[in-house]
Every structure is written in structure tokens, then in C-alpha cells.
Amino acid sequence: MRQISKTYGALRANDSINFSVRPGTIHAIAGENGAGKSTLMKILFGLIEPDDSSSEIFINDKKMKFFSPLDAIAADIGMVQQHFALAGPLSALDNIILGDEPTNGGFIDRAQAQLILEALAGEQLSVPWHKPAEDLSVGLQQRLEILKLLFRKASILILDEPTAVLTPQEVETFFSLLRRLKSEGKTIIIITHKLHEILTLCDDVTVLRHGRVTGSFSVKGLTKEKLIQAMIGREISLLQKKRTQLGAHLVEIKGISLHEKTVGSLNDLSLTLSHGEIVGIAGVEGNGQQALVASLLGLGSYEGTIFYKQKPLPKVTAEIRNKLNFGLISEDRQTQSLWLDASVSDNCSIGFTNKFSRYGLLNGKGMKTHAEEALSHYEVKMSGVGQKVKSLSGGNQQKIVVAREVNARKPEFLIASQPTRGVDVGAIEFIHQQLLKLQESGAAILLISSELEELCALSDRIVVFFEGRNVAEFSGPKYDLQKIGMAMTGGVNHA
Amino acid sequence: MIWFQEWILSGLRLSLPLIFAAYGGMLSERAGVSNIALEGYLLASAFAAAATMAVTHSLPLSFAMGVFGALMVGLVFCFFTIKARADQIITGMAVNLFVAGLLPVLSKAFFEVSGQTPSLPVNERIISVWPFAIAAIIVVICVAFYFSKTVLGLRVWAAGENPQALRTQGVSVDFTRFKSIMLGAAIASIGGIYLSIGAGSGYTRNMSAGRGYIALAALIFGRWKPWPTFLGCLLFGIADALQIQLQSVPLLPNDQPLPTQFVQALPYVVTLLFLAGFMGRARPPGAINQPTL
Amino acid sequence: MRKALPLGFTNFLLTLFSITLGLICCLAIVALIGENPLRVLEILFTGAFGSVTNIGYTLFYATPLIFTGLSVAVAFHCGLFNIGAEGQLYIGALLLTTVGILVPDYPVISPFLGICVAFLGGALWGGLAGWLKAYRGSHEVIVTIMLNFISYSICGFAIMNLFKNTETQNPESKEVGVNYLIGGLGDISQVSPVNSAFFLALLVAFAVWIILFKTKWGFELRLSGSAPETAMRAGINVKRRVLEAMFISGGLAGLVAVNEILGFAHKFKDQFSIGYGFTGIAVALLGRNRPLGIVAAALLFGAIQKGSLELEIDTEKITRDLSGVMLAFIILFVASESFWRSKIKFLRKREQI
Secondary structure (H helix, E strand, O other), rough: OOOEEEEOOOOEEEEEEEOOOOOOOOOOOEOOOOOHHHHHHHHHHHOOOOOOOOOOEEEEEEEEOOOHHHHHHHEEEEEEEEOOOOOOOEEEEHHOOOOOOEEEEOOEEEHHHHHHHHHHHHHOOOOEEEEHHHOHHHHHHHHHHHHHHHHOOOEEEEEEEOOOOOHHHHHHEEEEEEEEEOOOOOOOEEOOOOOOHHHHOOOEEEEEEEEEEEEEEEEOOHHHHHHHHHOOOOOOOOOOOOOOOOOOEEEEEEEEEEEEEEEEEEEEEEEEOOOOOOEEEOOOOOOHHHHHHHHHHOOOOOOEEEEOEEEEOOOHHHHHHHHOEEEEEOOOOHHHHOOOOOOOOHOOOOOOHHEEEEEEEEEEHHOOOOOHHHOOOOOOOOOOOEEEEEHHOHHHHHHHHHHHHHOOOOOEEEEEOOOOOOOOOHHHHHHHHHHHHHOOOEEEEEEEEOOHHHHHHHHHHHEEEEEOOOEEEEEEOOOOOHHHHHHOOOOOOOO | HHHHHHHHHHHHHHHHHHHHHHHHHHHHHHHOOOOOOOHHHHEEEHHHHHHHHHHHHHHHHHHHHHHHHHHHHHHHHHOOOHHHHOOHHHHHHHHHHHHHHHHHHHHHHHHOOEEEOOOOOOOHHOOOOOOHHHHHHHHHHHHHHHHHHHHHHHHHHHHHHHHHHHHHHOOOOOHHHHHHHHHHHHHHHHHHHHHHHHOOOOOOOOOOHHHHHHHHHHHHHHOOHHHHHHHHHHHHHHHHHHHHHHHHOOOOOOOOOOOOOHHHOOHHHHHHHHHHHHOOOOOOOOOOOOOOO | OOOOHHEEEEEEEHHEEEEEEHHHHHHHHHHHOOOOOOHHHHHHHHHHHOOOOHHHHHHHHHHHHHHHHHHHHHHHOOOOOOOOOOHHHHHHHHHEEEHHOOOOOOHHHHHHHHHHHHHHHHHHHHHHHHHHHHHHOOOHHHHHHHHHHHHHHHHHOOOOOHHHHOOOOOOOEEEHHHHHHOOOOOOHHHHHHEEEEHHHHHHHHHHHHHHHEEEEEHHHHHHHHOOOOHHHHOOOHHHHHHHHHHHHHHHHHHHHHHHHHHHOEEEEEEOOOOOOHHHHHHHHHHHHOOOOHHHHHHHHHHHHHHHHHHHHHOOOOOOOHHHHHHHHHHHHHOOOHHHHHOOHHHOOOOOOO
């Protein structure tokens, strides 16, 4: 790919990128969140068009133009997106054959399709063909996505953050699958920000930062430091975590159970948090973390009791949010924490309107000042607190949420679910510092994160969730990632 | 007993336009496009068929024009929802408004009378209900197979649940939706044709009387699935028939029938009760009412 | 890169563009059926603004549109499609007529009572739909449409059997008590039906603006409509807000009865509404759900309404239904504005990071 550029308004997602891949290799595209990796690959797959005609794409030295995925598929390119593109109620088989359905006399011939797929998949890639895609586990869904590519005879496979949803054990299986595919002559491009993956699995790596290529290396002989340098341009400073005195129990969760399709299940879960403690929850998404948050917020009806400051927690959301000083950083900021169509100052006032209303009327000026104060050290890129939140980048949006829930609210208990998702490294550091400051002031923090490194850096204790239970507990400050990974997949006998 | 028979038969007849409208709507709703414009399809096809019949006296031509009328409406709807990415519900309402406003103007322009076409003599109508009933059964059976057995049907289903799944497999979601909407318009048009040159003697102003909306309610009742929707249409048709019967049945103490207005409201009340009672957890196609990104 | 124009100004231009396009499409159809489009345009314009009488009629038609436009807009702000303004205004009229006939009237307080009662009637009908949506999960579009049909039946029955005006064959009710009536606007009210309900409408529009954008309740309402999950997690009872929004929305529609009954006809004429409820949707859309825009849009549509009545009289082939066609075109173009915006470089939004 040569001179690829893609601009969205004032944002240059890709800036004159030159990029090439050797056939039959596993090539990593690395970079932090927002570096432009997905955009580049979507251009290759025909989902997005590059800016101008100086952009060129060559496959096997032949110049090609991709206006839609159909063109890319015709060139034997396939892509698995970060958020799987599966039609839920359709069966696994149907999802795979979509677009190139084998037919017999005008009707779809599923028997024939199944034969083809069974031969293609073999043992390693077999999935339950007739189960609805939405009923499959995440690991199986990923197999499904890869089968889609193989069915359409892709020889170049693009995978976007494929291990984001896998446990450490599943990652190993996945790696061996990729190595097998490579040995069959396929070329694989992986988009990732995980250093470990790049250094152990891949042959070459291209690093992007802020839409530009900052380095193209062969993995042989590449050091971790050099890679980090290319990815973020500077050294990461190690987080200094002070030892804190734990206070009294703040939150006591005693044997709660919950079974709801939308948030997941909890099976007799118990957990305690003390003043000044950061408890990290590790676990593959969907093992009860969301259910726990829902219970704490009164959004799911559970059996059992939760005590807050020795008193039973109410089960009505409005009561909890208006009377108790909880902070909430939700994992899906766009739909759960923010009001995209409104201004920054309006967003900062969510949950604070009582403070600004007299006889029902809102004090707009007060809200603006409040927002400016809360965001004062956050370096949010915006034209002022009047700007609409939906036009801000993901990282800046997250900063607003954190500023509101941590700095403005000064809660005694903070629920932080994926607090740095989609945020660039500089901001991650800052947010972590804010969380630690909050802890030093005596607050308890429930930290849920899919980034094990984040959990290890911040938590006093790490608790592992599996199938709605608390199956293992580890104490800091040093953690054994292998053991945590084992527990995440249920490989631990719990008492 | 005869009363009962008459009622049920009448109900079946009245459910015919609902079936065509509901199935027409199903095709587009399953593809992920909310289609409130069913009323517009019915009116347009009713008018086109009746007007053509009055002028040409030719049955095949009238039928074809009826279908064509609905297709034109469908085209407008497609342009604004698919190409121009307008909100589907607003576009649907606007299309209905457009058709309801345009037809009386056209009828005045062509036939001197605003709001209706010349009354058709008996030999220019399709008196027997059988052709339509058979057509309805064919539609119901075909659609039942359509979604799972045909290529287009499967793609339509996918477009409605997660358009991204289709797009990444190289299929144009917009084109798939376009085909569904047009096919749906054609099916719905049969309902309109039935109304004007089958059951009626020409087009009259607003003759569909909300049937397009009731068809949507039947669709929700049937959870967008073929057979349950069919059942829904039958039920609503029977409620409609009941309303007509009751207008002449002495039910009140002083041997008077129930007030006309109350009885006429019956189908709508039934629909409302249904929406209040059963609604709860019906799950519309996943991607409905979101324009393709 | 050349600096783009401010958003508010481009919005206004775009709206103007949509209206113009709509007008052009409509005139195209006029030409197709054999009338002279320029003549039609002239009649439209003079019919709406050509004399004091005409202006009065335009304002008279605009007044209900302000109410229904506000009604639809309030619902929109809470994420709801209120297609039921037509039914809500009728039930408001029904309640108003009932009270106006049965409850003895006194000077000064009766008009205020009448206004409150009209509001209450519409509010109850809207609240019913709101309750069904919030607590039973019913699709509000179909519910409100059904409620519309049901309201026609209820009102028809009430007028013909309970309050019938025995002096005439027309389907209308008896007159309400004299002291309920509200005054006119001076000379203009001698030659046209416009009355002080017009000022009431302007007042109410201002009040709605304050409530929606300057109060805590309005803040929570808009948040609930735009980001319901966020609202819920912030402790707002979203279901309550939905109910309240439909209640207020219905009430606003009910105020149409004040214009019609207390200001003009002094009685409830069956089916008096010429699609005010549905046109209100277009008004809200064109006015971008903001009271100021709604007033402007209502004036425009009032003009179109009066103009097309004139057309029916002055031309051979065109009927008043043309207003529906024009309305529909304008709605379609406004609803697809982001598409037109991208096609016209001049109007491109200034994009931000």
C-alpha cells in the first residue's frame, strides 16, 4: 500500500502511509488506540475509501482498487473485525455461506454447504453448524469468523485485535492455529497493541502512531524497548503506588445470585471492599462482571444482600444514585455514561443537577464553571465546554466521564469498569493517577478491566470471576499472570 | 348459527387486505427498514387500479397499474430512506401524507371529482373473492419459505439482524433492502387492488381506513414471523367483521343496537388492547430503523 | 482549509433550501396536471398574505399548528414519536365542551378554567399512550394512531348523542357558556377567525422553551430521550419521564381546542381539525424541535393551508389536498437534510476532532 491517506474532518486517521507485507508471513500492525491501524486495514478490505488518487494498493505487484468488500474478497483478502460481524439468530452455517450460498435449483443447498465446510474446517476449526451464532461462545464465534474467510478462499487474512476476547490459554490455541495457517501458505496481518503477541508470534511489524508510520521492523532481534519507543515515542513512567492503610469494610457483598439474559449471571458471589482499597476484578467478559455492576446500581434484581456502610443497599437505582455517593465509570461510555448530543458542560452536570437547580430552574453558568473546574488538569482537546460531546474523540470523552465521576463527585465508592478503554497512553497514566489519588483519600474502588497489566498496576487485591463466582483471589503488589490466567478459564478448584 | 358463519366468512374476507399489507411490510421490516408507508401502498394501488379500469376497462391492465402504483410509492420511499438516509418512520409518515394528498388532486384532474374514481359497474370488478384468497395463500406459503430457503431471503434476514455481517461478505446491504422494499410494495399492492376493484366499486378517499397500520400491528403480533402474522391478520379481520355485524344486532336493553361509533371503534380498541397486553418482549429485527452506515 | 460557516446559519440555509425544493416539486406536479405553476404560486401567496382577512386566516390556521408542533416536539425530545396529536386535541375539545356546557360560567375565571380543561383532556389522552409505552412497552406510533381512531368515535358519539345542537342538521355540539369565550385581536378579528388564542400560543411556546432548556425537569427529559441508559444510571426515572412527556405533549395538543371553540366557533364541530395533528409533525421537524423554529414553521404552514384553500376556489383542477402534497415534500427534504448537505459543498458542516 502506498501513500495511503484518510482524513475525517480535522483528523488525519492515516497520513501518507507506506506499508508492505511479505507473502506467507505473519505481519503485525502495532500502535496505541487511535493510531489508525483499523482504518488502514479497512481501506485494504474495501470498507473505506482512501482520500485521493495518489493512494495505491498493489497485491502481488498488480495494482488494484477496492471500492467494496466484494472487490477485496475477489482479490482473496478477508478481514475479521474487532466486533464480530455475525447475524445473531442465523445459524453458524448460514453466517459463513452468506454472500456465496451454494444453491440447488434456486434454493439454498445446506447439505452441500455442510460437506464443504466440514472438509475445510477439519478438527481444529469445527463449530456446531446449526446453532444460532449468538448462542456460541466468543471463542467459537471467532472460529466462525475465520471460517468465513477460508470459505471465500482468502489467502490474505486480516485480523483486528483477535485476542482481545480470549483468555491466556485460548490465546495459545489461537497462536498455533495461525502458525498452521501460515504453514499452508496464507499471509496473515494482525492488528494489535499487545507487545507479547508481536514479539512471539509475528515475523514483521509496522508501527503506526497518530496516523503515520513510525517504524517497520523485522521481529528478529527487535527489543521491547525499541518497539515501545516507536509506538508511543517515549518511556512509560512506572506508576508509583503507595501502600495504604485499609479502613473499615465499606461494601460487603454476601452470597448474591442473579440470572438475567442481558447482564449475565451471578452464582452465590461474595466480595468485600474496604475503605482505601482497590479491588481488581479479572475475568473474561461475560462472567459476571456486568451482573455485579448492575446489582450494585439496582439495575438487576438479585437474591442475597449487599451492605454499604453496614446498611443494606437499596434496590432502586434512583435511590442509590441520588442518596449514596457512588461514582460510576461505565464500560460502554457512549450509551451509558454520556449524553452525546449535548455539550461538555451538560455532560459534566449529569448527576449533579440538584446542585444547580433552584425552584426547578437550572443555573447554566454554574454548570459551565463546574465543568471547567473538573476538567482543568485533564487536557481535553475541545473548543470549550459548549462543544457537543459526540464530536470529541473517544479518549477525550472518557476523560470527561472520569473527571465527572472522580474529580467532581469525590465518591466514597467508585465502580470503574474498563476506565481506560480507547484512551491513549498519556491519558491512561493521568487517569491512573487520579484513581490512586482517590484511593489515598480513603475511597474504595472496584476496578473491572480486561487489561491484566492495568489490574496488576493498580489493585491491592485481584479477584477472578468465572461463571458468576469469585473463584480465586490474589494479593499484590506482585501478581503471577499465569495463575490468574488459569483461574480465568476455570482451571482452579475453588473452596 | 348463520350469524356466526356469516361473521367468520366476513372476517376472512376482511383479513385479505391485511394479509397483503402485512406481508408486504414484513419483507421490508425483516430487512431492517421500518415501513409505516403501507397505508400509502394500499391507497396508491387502489387508486391506480380503479382509475385504469374506469378508463381502459381492461382487467389485466388495471391489475398491472395497481402494482405499478405501489411500486412508485416504494421507489420514493426507497430513495429517501436508503439513498438520502432520512429517518424511516418520518419518511413513512410523509409518504402516506403525500399519497393521501396527491390522489384526490389526481382524481379531480382526471375525473372531475375530488376524492373518488367513477363507480365501476359489476362486470368491471372482481366480485368473487376466490382469486384473492388463493393469492393470499400463495403469498403466505411462499414467504414462509422465502426467508430460510432462498438466497435473497437469507440475505434479507441478515440485513435486518446485522447489516455488517452482509457487508463484510461482499453483499450490498442497500441493494438487498431496495429489493425487499420493492417486492414488499408489490405484494401490498394486491391488497389495494382488492379494496378498489374487488370489494369496492372504485377508489374513495382514505378507503384504507388505517388498515396499513393495523397490518403493522398484526406484524408485531406475529413477531415478524410468517405464520403467526397470518394468524394476527385473521384475528384482526374477524374483529373488523364483528364491528359490522354488531351494528345491526340488538344488544342493548331497549332493543337498540350498540351505538355505531362505539362499534366502529372496535378493531382499533382490539389492536390497542393487544398492544397493551402482549407487547412486552417481542423482539423486532435487530437492525431496524437504523440507516445503513 | 477555508473556515466553514457557523452551524446555526447553515441549518437555516438548509431549511430554506428544503422548503424551496419542496415547493418546486409540488409545482412540478401542478404543471403535470395542467395548471400554470406560476399562477398557482401567485394565488398561494396572495391567498395567504394578500389582505388583512387573509393574514387573519393564516394566523388562525397557524395557531393550532404552534400547539401541535410544540406537542410533537416535546415528545421528540423524550425520544417519542407522538402521532396522536390529532386524537389528543379532539379529546381536549371534548372535555372543554363538556365543561363549557355543563358547568356554569363566570366572567374572568371561566376562560382560564376552559384553558386548563382543554389541556387536561389532551393530557389524559396523551398520558394514556405514554403509560402504555413506558409500562407496557407498546410501540407508541401504532398506539397513538389507534387512539386517534378511537377518539374520532368517542367524539362523534358525544356530539351526536350527548350534546347535539338541535337547531341544525350539522354534526356539532351546543354552544358553550358565553363567559368562557376568549377575546379577539381587534379589527383583524372582525374579518377573520383569528383570536387571542394566537397570543396564548406564543406565550405557551415561550414557556415550553423555558421548561425544556432551562429547567431541571427539561434537562432530565432531554437526557432520557437522547441517552436513556445514561439517564437511568444517573438515577433518573426514565419511565416516569416518558409518561410525563406524553402527558404534557397531549396537553399542548389539547390547547388547540381553545383556538377553535373558545375563540372561534363557540362549539365543537365534529372533525373540525384539518389534519392539525399530522401537520404538527412537519412543523416540529422543520422547526428542529425548538419553539422559535416551530412558531416560524407554523406560520409557513398556516400560509400554505390558507393559500391552498384559495387554490381550490380559484383553479379548476386543484383542491386543498395539495397542501398535503407540499407538506409531504417539505418533510421529506428536511428529513434527508444530511444527504443534501453533503451534496452541496457550500453547506458542509464544520467538522471537529
